[in-house]
Amino acid sequence: AYRDECPEAVQYISEHTLHFWPQVPPELARRSMTLQAQALLEQGRREGAVGCETALPVQVLGVVGQLFQLARMIDHNLMDGPAARWQADLLGQIERTVR
DSSP states (O other), X not given: OHHHHOHHHHHHHHHHHHHHGGGSOHHHHTTOHHHHHHHHHXXXXXXXXXXXXXXXXXXXXXXXXXXXXXXXXXXXXXXXXXXXXXXXXXXXXXXXXXX
């Protein structure tokens, strides 16, 4: 939904994160999408909802990477938008990633 509402912001963040990341305050860095995904996956592992056969960093990569890559592919006209049209397929793919 955020990609559909603010595509320019998502694209800007995607293209400039590496440049600006060293200047991000630690309290904000601790709330990054990657760390939030990791925390949710860790919780899911503790609760038995997320499998442990795949290394946690690879699961984080699978979830976060798919979300950012979807936005990039729409931006580069490699997939039709809006992003919301892919929600069901993307959720299914993410579920398979974390099993």
